[in-house]
Amino acid sequence: SATSLQGYESFMMKEIRESWGAVRDTIVGLMNDMEKLGKAVKAMDKARRILVVAAGTSYHAGLIFASRLMRTGKTVIPVIASEYENVKAGGEDVVLVISQSGETMDSLLAMKSFKNSGSFVVSLTNTLGNSISYYSDIALHTRAGPEIGVAATKTFTSQVGALLLISSLMIGENLDYLKEAESTVSSSFSKSIGYAEKIGVDVSKKQSLYYLGKGLGVPMAMEGALKIKEIAYIHAEAYPAGESKHGPIALVEKDFPVIFVNTGEHVDELRNNLKEMQSRKARVYVVSAGSELRSDQEVTEIMIDINDARLAPLALAPPLQLIAYYAAKERGLNPDRPRNLAKTVTVR
Numbered sequence: 001s002a003t004s005l006q007g008y009e010s011f012m013m014k015e016i017r018e019s020w021g022a023v024r025d026t027i028v029g030l031m032n033d034m035e036k037l038g039k040a041v042k043a044m045d046k047a048r049r050i051l052v053v054a055a056g057t058s059y060h061a062g063l064i065f066a067s068r069l070m071r072t073g074k075t076v077i078p079v080i081a082s083e084y085e086n087v088k089a090g091g092e093d094v095v096l097v098i099s100q101s102g103e104t105m106d107s108l109l110a111m112k113s114f115k116n117s118g119s120f121v122v123s124l125t126n127t128l129g130n131s132i133s134y135y136s137d138i139a140l141h142t143r144a145g146p147e148i149g150v151a152a153t154k155t156f157t158s159q160v161g162a163l164l165l166i167s168s169l170m171i172g173e174n175l176d177y178l179k180e181a182e183s184t185v186s187s188s189f190s191k192s193i194g195y196a197e198k199i200g201v202d203v204s205k206k207q208s209l210y211y212l213g214k215g216l217g218v219p220m221a222m223e224g225a226l227k228i229k230e231i232a233y234i235h236a237e238a239y240p241a242g243e244s245k246h247g248p249i250a251l252v253e254k255d256f257p258v259i260f261v262n263t264g265e266h267v268d269e270l271r272n273n274l275k276e277m278q279s280r281k282a283r284v285y286v287v288s289a290g291s292e293l294r295s296d297q298e299v300t301e302i303m304i305d306i307n308d309a310r311l312a313p314l315a316l317a318p319p320l321q322l323i324a325y326y327a328a329k330e331r332g333l334n335p336d337r338p339r340n341l342a343k344t345v346t347v348r
């Protein structure tokens, strides 16, 4: 069952392996209720602004959604749930609240406050009968099944799948590319596991590292950095690669680890940033989807082939999760039960 280890040494590994089925079930499940999904899409289409409200990993999934729509000219404001007081919403706005558990107190309070100001609320949660879906006007669900590991894995990948679908419907894109969502995640897992172990073991000896990306690679970098902090207790920061020269590069010296997260969209700029890091003798790694970044043989690069650029975030999720997993393992840590963290945070 979903709540027993079934021979796996950890729930995290088991759940990463369940992520492609979870993405498939999520997309199929949403499409099976096109009436409800259509209502949510219509409400967001008509909205003056969409506020995307979430915490932690769910916020990173929300950033992917926000970027995709902002590129089309839509006004989308990502709001970290605990910071909701900084944004005033009204009746012309739609709030999309994203939460795996549906019980995160910060997200619940934020959505209630926006709802009280008259905003229409759409939720995306992974459980049935949770508080957030109860208080929302339209409750959509990912279908990842129960997630036991404290650090989100398959629920994140499922949120990304759901949000690709929803944003594609809003943009009016053909949905055919999503037929490859499942195979993209599963082949990414098989292709990356060996390299991810090598990178995870390498960085496990370090105290600090950077994750640098561009475009949708930025939220993916943020998620990679969060994952390795959560379970391996390694200090990690994510930055837009182009921004790294405005401060962060000051820390880079011989063997400082830098992981580039490459969605294949901005290869030339990223390669320049990579060379800047190499000229400071950084230890550079690359996780790529779509097209290679490799500048020389010194660089360990995980290269995931994809048939459509929009699949890049799905392809990048497994290697980033696996790097954190192997770093934790190498440090002798139990990835399922990180200290100080809870699966569901019901306090402010």
Ligand code: G6P
Binding pocket: 055, 056, 057, 058, 098, 099, 100, 101, 102, 103, 104, 107, 150, 151, 152, 341, 342, 343, 344, 345
């Ligand atoms: C906790 C968990 C994180 C999670 C966050 C948001 O901090 O440790 O893994 O991303 O809550 O949870 P939610 O259930 O709202 O997605």
